[in-house]
Amino acid sequence: MTSYGVAIREAFAYLLERYPNVFAIGQGLWSPWYVGNSMTDLDKQFGAARVIDTPVSELACTGAALGAALSGYRPIVVHPRVDFMLLAVDPIVNQAAKWSAMFGGQVSAPLTVRAIINRGGEQGAQHSQALHSWFAHVPGLRVVMPATPSDARDLLVASVLSPDPVLYIDDRWLYGLEEDLEPVRELALEREGPRLVRSGGDLTLVGASYSTLLCRDAASQLASRGVECDVIDLRVLNPLDTTIVADSVRRTGRLLVVDGDWSCCGLGGEIIASAAEAIDAGGWRSRPARLTLPNAPAPTSAPLERTYYLTVEDVVERALVMTGHFEVHE
Amino acid sequence: MTSYGVAIREAFAYLLERYPNVFAIGQGLWSPWYVGNSMTDLDKQFGAARVIDTPVSELACTGAALGAALSGYRPIVVHPRVDFMLLAVDPIVNQAAKWSAMFGGQVSAPLTVRAIINRGGEQGAQHSQALHSWFAHVPGLRVVMPATPSDARDLLVASVLSPDPVLYIDDRWLYGLEEDLEPVRELALEREGPRLVRSGGDLTLVGASYSTLLCRDAASQLASRGVECDVIDLRVLNPLDTTIVADSVRRTGRLLVVDGDWSCCGLGGEIIASAAEAIDAGGWRSRPARLTLPNAPAPTSAPLERTYYLTVEDVVERALVMTGHFEVHE
Amino acid sequence: MGAPPSITDQLRADQLGPLADANQFHGPLVLPAANRGWLADALRGMLQIRAVEERIGEMVSTGAVRCPCHLAIGQEAVAVGVALQIRKGDRIFGAHRSHSHYLALGGDMHRLFAEVLGRRTGASRGMGGSMHLLDLEHGLLGTVPIVGATIPVAVGAGLAARFDGAGGVAVSFFGDGATEEGSFHEAMNLAAVLKAPVLFVCENNLFSSHLHIALRQPADSISRYAEAHRIPWLRVDGNDIVAIVEAARSLVEPMRDGGGPGFLEAVTYRWRGHVGPREDEDVGVQRKEDLASWKRRDPIGRLADALVAAGDLVSADVTRIRHEVRAEVAAASARAERDPYPAAESLLATVYGRPGRSHS
Amino acid sequence: MGAPPSITDQLRADQLGPLADANQFHGPLVLPAANRGWLADALRGMLQIRAVEERIGEMVSTGAVRCPCHLAIGQEAVAVGVALQIRKGDRIFGAHRSHSHYLALGGDMHRLFAEVLGRRTGASRGMGGSMHLLDLEHGLLGTVPIVGATIPVAVGAGLAARFDGAGGVAVSFFGDGATEEGSFHEAMNLAAVLKAPVLFVCENNLFSSHLHIALRQPADSISRYAEAHRIPWLRVDGNDIVAIVEAARSLVEPMRDGGGPGFLEAVTYRWRGHVGPREDEDVGVQRKEDLASWKRRDPIGRLADALVAAGDLVSADVTRIRHEVRAEVAAASARAERDPYPAAESLLATVYGRPGRSHS
Numbered sequence A, B: 001m002t003s004y005g006v007a008i009r010e011a012f013a014y015l016l017e018r019y020p021n022v023f024a025i026g027q028g029l030w031s032p033w034y035v036g037n038s039m040t041d042l043d044k045q046f047g048a049a050r051v052i053d054t055p056v057s058e059l060a061c062t063g064a065a066l067g068a069a070l071s072g073y074r075p076i077v078v079h080p081r082v083d084f085m086l087l088a089v090d091p092i093v094n095q096a097a098k099w100s101a102m103f104g105g106q107v108s109a110p111l112t113v114r115a116i117i118n119r120g121g122e123q124g125a126q127h128s129q130a131l132h133s134w135f136a137h138v139p140g141l142r143v144v145m146p147a148t149p150s151d152a153r154d155l156l157v158a159s160v161l162s163p164d165p166v167l168y169i170d171d172r173w174l175y176g177l178e179e180d181l182e183p184v185r186e187l188a189l190e191r192e193g194p195r196l197v198r199s200g201g202d203l204t205l206v207g208a209s210y211s212t213l214l215c216r217d218a219a220s221q222l223a224s225r226g227v228e229c230d231v232i233d234l235r236v237l238n239p240l241d242t243t244i245v246a247d248s249v250r251r252t253g254r255l256l257v258v259d260g261d262w263s264c265c266g267l268g269g270e271i272i273a274s275a276a277e278a279i280d281a282g283g284w285r286s287r288p289a290r291l292t293l294p295n296a297p298a299p300t301s302a303p304l305e306r307t308y309y310l311t312v313e314d315v316v317e318r319a320l321v322m323t324g325h326f327e328v329h330e
Numbered sequence C, D: 001m002g003a004p005p006s007i008t009d010q011l012r013a014d015q016l017g018p019l020a021d022a023n024q025f026h027g028p029l030v031l032p033a034a035n036r037g038w039l040a041d042a043l044r045g046m047l048q049i050r051a052v053e054e055r056i057g058e059m060v061s062t063g064a065v066r067c068p069c070h071l072a073i074g075q076e077a078v079a080v081g082v083a084l085q086i087r088k089g090d091r092i093f094g095a096h097r098s099h100s101h102y103l104a105l106g107g108d109m110h111r112l113f114a115e116v117l118g119r120r121t122g123a124s125r126g127m128g129g130s131m132h133l134l135d136l137e138h139g140l141l142g143t144v145p146i147v148g149a150t151i152p153v154a155v156g157a158g159l160a161a162r163f164d165g166a167g168g169v170a171v172s173f174f175g176d177g178a179t180e181e182g183s184f185h186e187a188m189n190l191a192a193v194l195k196a197p198v199l200f201v202c203e204n205n206l207f208s209s210h211l212h213i214a215l216r217q218p219a220d221s222i223s224r225y226a227e228a229h230r231i232p233w234l235r236v237d238g239n240d241i242v243a244i245v246e247a248a249r250s251l252v253e254p255m256r257d258g259g260g261p262g263f264l265e266a267v268t269y270r271w272r273g274h275v276g277p278r279e280d281e282d283v284g285v286q287r288k289e290d291l292a293s294w295k296r297r298d299p300i301g302r303l304a305d306a307l308v309a310a311g312d313l314v315s316a317d318v319t320r321i322r323h324e325v326r327a328e329v330a331a332a333s334a335r336a337e338r339d340p341y342p343a344a345e346s347l348l349a350t351v352y353g354r355p356g357r358s359h360s
């Protein structure tokens, strides 16, 4: 059994071993657990020249990764928190995402930006953001969010081997999740997308990354209460292919999206909108719904964190309401 | 008649004259037309000490505006392009938007960030972004997009007088739009929101800023072809109140959102999702739809720009299809 | 062991030289000849910070405190020394390691304990934790943990002070790591151009997280940046409160008379790891052995020794102050542990301001 | 009129002094005593840039060119001089004012015209316009108009060159305004720490848009930042190609042998307004009268005069070169005007790469 955190490390080791043009750069890479167990001792194994710890300069490190990518390398720039990466929005969004198009497709920018969602633990508003909805909004930037150890590994490999700039977002809350892994497969990222990970006819549950786990756990509980769910793990948020979501909702007639980001102009709304555009009114058995973060920055105090973050119970409860097993008391 | 550009200037003059704690800071403010005609000679009228041109330092200027806001002032920091403002995402999103919540609501950050959408004219991918969907995603940040000269003026005044950080986004394509203006009204921003600007029972058209203009013009043309539209001008994108959109769609059964931003996780999807969540399946006469930018960075070459940006004809055509007046040939 | 360099006797702007040497400056401080009554209070102030942070460290160890806490133990002199130059109406900003700034400015210790415990009675009403502290009464307008973030914010507060015309100043506390962020340089240039009265205080403790400055910058002194941005600068042993006070005064006084920014580099060392109470590691990286030497450069011990040597205090006074402070700390922390958590409504109620609410 | 300062005879890092004086350096260049056969080519290179940009200026005036064009007329020596130190395999980045870099590196002029006209045959296949130029064949890996953006990108290319171990270097061209962006400082520090072979070339034309550097920075020389970031630097009259070549060589050579970054400040002046062809204004702000003096400091005229005075060329040669260049320009621009626009499909087809496509 390999954990999600270790699976990420395996992807790094796989890439660094086989591809001499791969290197990693970012804050904390010479610490054994700055980024959890996901990169432990890579610097010792592959040398500090290829696993580079850096000054506190998010923008320059990301820009430099882009420059190396344009020069024949396959850099992975690591941002230990999404929040810090906001200082590097320019190189990611204005530069890397547009580089191919701006120059007429003659060149691409194959850098991978790895950002970690690291929240909870009373860390507060500036140490807890997800913001994948932002990046999924940007044409030219592929956005990947693995929900399982095998995806954590294989989609990281695929990201680095992709000719395009990729934002790969992993979630510290998943690092303990375990799975038996097959040998690494070198997937072509442009052919990866959402996947149906559980089938059931009553309700479509859609998640990405940690929220997929919430959906799967909720689906198990719901099954024991007689509600059978399709569960869709989005995996690749941009470019987003919602075909299988629509196919599923055509079967179930019900859609509940679970997303650990904010609501307005977020991923949850995107999934609902895509389904609403694709499915005729007659195909719906109930109104679609989304569960997201409250419209507030993350709090610190533990009791508030408990109300702030979504739980399996929240999903189960809403699913029961949507499937008519439960009344809303307002 | 006052143009949109001049109306913005009137708001600045109104504020600078009446409120000694208001000042403006940003690039180009000592040029007569760096920001079109929207700030001409304010530096001469109110002094270069209160209308401050700056070094090329988007982050520091925005951070400094926040600091002044925390110190009793009402600064307006001007970003001549949304694209450049991406270097200032940290002070806007990590700092200003969260300042009140992080400190338990004891203090607020009343700064106004004014960003200008400035596109077309073969300026290309880094000189044309809108990205209002991004900022509407962030709790704590009010986002305002005026579509008319009177809103351009009065909502800027309201933004500056609001106790909260506000992102006020205006669009250069509207600067020539004219209107007879009433005297300035000091509106309470938290009470402003979307507005029904035209009534008709067949279809709900929703826009913001320039896309509202597209919707209004399309609605006029559609009326002459027998299709009567509700037109909703969103005005305030965050916090977003979609009540009147849902009310309208309950009447018309049809929804077309027009948005000059990208599609995925964008404003267009948000409006559709909110309506889908609010309205029972039986209430829809056709599937909702959105018109947005193609999934590509902005091109330069004029012929490509013409296909890239939305036009009134695009809206009319889609509306006719949705209302069954027109066949889709695919 | 060299004598402390006088603040006017600067080395080259790019080299710390002996100031970065753990084996220098171990002896008692050199006290001013006269007007030094304030030093006993400064000693108490530093002891208070140390005792509070030691207690917070314990509370982290026991699990009573859960939020990330970055302790400034060993760096107390910078906060206390600079605070002595701060007047009512000045505006101060800190970062992730700012318990010391909060306390030195006069912040209530019970409210600090309550905040790190996430209680409603905290400095930020339990909504911020250790890394987000506010104390409007004493001019602390905010501390936040995005490295470098408050530096430009302080420039804006300095600009506001210039507008106010009342001789106020802004102060920005940050570390050596923060000077690697572009925000720092943009802010320095902007302050210089706007002639904003901001005192930039860089606590150069030689480390950013687990990385020594030699791995992050081509030289170890931050003052070279002030030189480049044409901002008057002084550099001192950050464990010498006398030197800090003198340097801060000579930088701040001209600001109050309409001058522009100033830059103070205080070379110091943190005794605990980057985050949390442990002494032996920084995010998993074994720390070097020079901590023992740095402990001999203790800002508190060296002041206490000097005051006793000069006859201003007897040892028993020092012991008494230590006891008093510990008793305060015990009482304040115990009280905070009984305080209630914020109400669930605070989550949404704090996001936007109440219209018309005055904020300053 | 002073003699040009030798490149080793540096002033203080923070003051340009005579280098910023429009009334200095009006005489013919001081030529090297030997090995100067390359200078006639350099003259042609500069004349070519000027003629191309004059033509682009006309095309903007007539409306044939619609995209924003920032002309480097008056600054030609920097691009041509630095390009002479560039070898195959080096990687170069520019910004918004980069026609000169593109041409100096050997870029095809027809493809430049086609690009500013938005045609499919352009350097960026008509998808970039004046502000986004690519020429993989000559190592120009991109020019983009977000100020400061390519500076860290060039550092990464320098790191790649260090990895390659083949003696290649990266070059970043940018203006004085770009040094106000945090990205510049972060990049300088990162290059120093990574020992990346990057040549930073700051074309200090004293202006960012309509603002003189005196309104944006506390001193007018950018080299002071290189000093702070501990990067070897040289500063030259940017209108003296001999000085530029010499300085660039002495900075680049050690890089090819494993050295870290270098910094070249070339003090120059643009003859046209910030954007577009007009001489009299920068985004609506009336320009100062010193343009006439700066025109006497013409990088082209001073070289031509020196070559004629030295007997390397006769006036008729200069006239002939001018004519040849103009004819080339006329032909290339006319051809570009007949070229087709990009197909509508390019819009979506260029966003993502083709899998397996090699990019370098």
Ligand SMILES: Cc1ncc(C[n+]2csc(CCOP(=O)(O)OP(=O)(O)O)c2C)c(N)n1
Pocket (backbone or CB within 6 Å): A027, A056, A058, A084, A087, C070, C096, C097, C145, C146, C147, C148, C174, C175, C176, C177, C178, C179, C205, C207, C208, C209, C274
């Ligand atoms: C933008 C950003 N990047 C990275 C971090 C992670 N981080 C937190 S504290 C710190 C070290 C900062 O070092 P310094 O400024 O010297 O302060 P010190 O911890 O020494 O007091 C880092 C890198 C962060 N909080 N914010």
Ligand SMILES: Cc1ncc(C[n+]2csc(CCOP(=O)(O)OP(=O)(O)O)c2C)c(N)n1
Pocket (backbone or CB within 6 Å): B027, B056, B058, B084, B087, D070, D096, D097, D145, D146, D147, D148, D174, D175, D176, D177, D178, D179, D205, D207, D208, D209, D274
């Ligand atoms: C991030 C960003 N901010 C502002 C601008 C607007 N802008 C375009 S060019 C320019 C001037 C830059 O001056 P400098 O770097 O000296 O180059 P020069 O124009 O003198 O060649 C500015 C401010 C921009 N393009 N990008």
Ligand SMILES: [Mg+2]
Pocket (backbone or CB within 6 Å): C175, C176, C177, C203, C204, C205, C206, C207, C208, C209
């Ligand atoms: Mg430090």
Ligand SMILES: [Mg+2]
Pocket (backbone or CB within 6 Å): D175, D176, D177, D203, D204, D205, D206, D207, D208, D209
């Ligand atoms: Mg310039």
